[in-house]
Amino acid sequence: MKRTVTYRLFFCLIGLLLMTAIPLRADDKDNKNVLERLIHISKSKETVYDLLGKVSEQSGYLFIYDSKIIDNEQVVKISGGKYSVREAIYRITGDRNLALRVIGNHILISRPVEETPVKEVLPILPDTVTYFTLEGILRDKYTNEPIPFATVSVNDDGSIGNVTNQGGEFRLRLPDTLRQSQINFSHVGYQPYQIESSLLAERYSMLTLEPKVIPIQEVVVRIVNPLRLLREMEEKKSINYSQEPVYQTTFYREGIERKNKFVSLTEAIFKIYKSPYTRHTVPDQVKLLKMRRISNNQERDTIIAKMKSGINASMQLDIIKDVPDFLVPESEVNYPYVYAHSDITVIDNRMANVISFEQREFITSPLLKGNLYIDSENSALLRAEFEIHPKYVKDAANMLVEKKSRNLKIIPQKVVYTVSYKPWNGIYYVSHVRGDLHFKVKKKKQLFGSSPLHVWFEMVVCKTDTDNVSRFGRKETLSTRTVFSETKFNYDESFWGNFNVIPPEEKLNEAIGKISSKIEETGY
Numbered sequence: 001m002k003r004t005v006t007y008r009l010f011f012c013l014i015g016l017l018l019m020t021a022i023p024l025r026a027d028d029k030d031n032k033n034v035l036e037r038l039i040h041i042s043k044s045k046e047t048v049y050d051l052l053g054k055v056s057e058q059s060g061y062l063f064i065y066d067s068k069i070i071d072n073e074q075v076v077k078i079s080g081g082k083y084s085v086r087e088a089i090y091r092i093t094g095d096r097n098l099a100l101r102v103i104g105n106h107i108l109i110s111r112p113v114e115e116t117p118v119k120e121v122l123p124i125l126p127d128t129v130t131y132f133t134l135e136g137i138l139r140d141k142y143t144n145e146p147i148p149f150a151t152v153s154v155n156d157d158g159s160i161g162n163v164t165n166q167g168g169e170f171r172l173r174l175p176d177t178l179r180q181s182q183i184n185f186s187h188v189g190y191q192p193y194q195i196e197s198s199l200l201a202e203r204y205s206m207l208t209l210e211p212k213v214i215p216i217q218e219v220v221v222r223i224v225n226p227l228r229l230l231r232e233m234e235e236k237k238s239i240n241y242s243q244e245p246v247y248q249t250t251f252y253r254e255g256i257e258r259k260n261k262f263v264s265l266t267e268a269i270f271k272i273y274k275s276p277y278t279r280h281t282v283p284d285q286v287k288l289l290k291m292r293r294i295s296n297n298q299e300r301d302t303i304i305a306k307m308k309s310g311i312n313a314s315m316q317l318d319i320i321k322d323v324p325d326f327l328v329p330e331s332e333v334n335y336p337y338v339y340a341h342s343d344i345t346v347i348d349n350r351m352a353n354v355i356s357f358e359q360r361e362f363i364t365s366p367l368l369k370g371n372l373y374i375d376s377e378n379s380a381l382l383r384a385e386f387e388i389h390p391k392y393v394k395d396a397a398n399m400l401v402e403k404k405s406r407n408l409k410i411i412p413q414k415v416v417y418t419v420s421y422k423p424w425n426g427i428y429y430v431s432h433v434r435g436d437l438h439f440k441v442k443k444k445k446q447l448f449g450s451s452p453l454h455v456w457f458e459m460v461v462c463k464t465d466t467d468n469v470s471r472f473g474r475k476e477t478l479s480t481r482t483v484f485s486e487t488k489f490n491y492d493e494s495f496w497g498n499f500n501v502i503p504p505e506e507k508l509n510e511a512i513g514k515i516s517s518k519i520e521e522t523g524y
Helices: 028-035 048-059 085-093 226-235 297-302 311-316 506-514
Strands: 038-041 044-047 062-064 075-078 081-084 099-103 106-110 131-140 151-154 161-163 169-175 182-187 190-196 204-209 246-258 261-274 285-295 305-307 337-347 350-359 368-375 381-388 401-404 408-424 427-443 451-465
Touching: 028 085, 028 099, 038 048, 038 085, 044 048, 048 062, 048 075, 048 085, 075 085, 081 085, 085 106, 131 182, 151 169, 151 408, 161 169, 161 427, 161 451, 182 204, 190 204, 226 337, 226 350, 226 368, 246 311, 246 427, 311 427, 311 451, 337 368, 350 381, 408 451
Parallel strands: 062 106, 131 204
Antiparallel strands: 038 081, 044 075, 099 106, 131 169, 151 161, 151 182, 182 190, 246 261, 246 451, 261 285, 305 401, 337 350, 350 368, 368 381, 381 408, 408 427, 427 451
């Protein structure tokens, strides 16, 4: 089948969920003009979310509101005709008591501000740091599907950030000094969006990003040699990636599901000594700051194999440092792969060439296939998505399973990895890695009765620090092959305090709430 090259440029339409009114910044007269502007709505029966989207399209203003106030999924009938923006909002939401405010190009929908007694404000001590939280969900504008693994970062301090989970949910804990900072939301295939953190603080927000495809006739098409791009990426490694050691504070999770039931979850905060990218005189180090392990007592006997995943795999997925064969096309070991320039896309408002690769047809051993996203200007690797070739993945058991029971057969079904890099002060660092390993487990000499097993792990860099970086002492260093112990605990949302963590997905939250659990907490 002939490959086609598409070219995408994206802009975003953001719908946010806020609960309380925010001080008015626009002129009252201008606000009134916006809210009294006439728009036309056709007779329809749609969800509140879709109807507010139509108001947004005609008015040119985006909405900010809290899901506790407005039910996005509620289906509403509305008569066709002309309405003021204010009246349209009231008709769609069915609530005329809502307070409406215009800030910039946003219309904030909230409950009227209730007067509260003035409380005495105690002075904040110089050494006391206060924090606020940003949390919510990121969705696709057209499909309403969650956007997983999107980056949420502070523009004023690019060293601080997080990613959305598989359900598109995000959580960012920031010091009060960053309350007026700009928060950036970005993902492959969407143009970054910025908004002031104070508008999102202490509220659960819903953001929607809208992709837009540029017609091919608007783009100058040029032939791109994929091998040349890979060579340029290697040649510019010393310019694009750090040549000095840094500290990275990371949040780590690994989990196991058996028969679609939750078995265990390990979460930890690591401080990583990351050595220079092109000087491998010393290895990276991992120091454990805090951790816990949650296990399902009813399913504890189902952990019957040790997989090649976890902390060690997370460190090895920094593929700019631990270079795999598919990134070195000039090497003789790389002959099994074929490359193609398959797309051009946008990542963090920068054009990126997409290079696809997979093993040649005559190679039948389980190798890798995937996509590499390379910055079209500076040749930096921005993202890599790859998997063991689906056609041969069942033959990869020996590569993935380190230990198992003799009477069991473990058959790989799908093994997928992703790794992302983000710039800070013009230098790129690894920012997020994830691996998902899917297996079928069955007893030997048994024809039927196999069960699914899912092992996964991910690590996100929450902060990068370049000041006073030195190697850890031997007693501080954690072996990357460490298996965490178990002791009793109850799942506590405040356990991590002010650390930035990836929020558990809804399915995982439900499972955690139903099982008796265990935890080991290490002081820091």
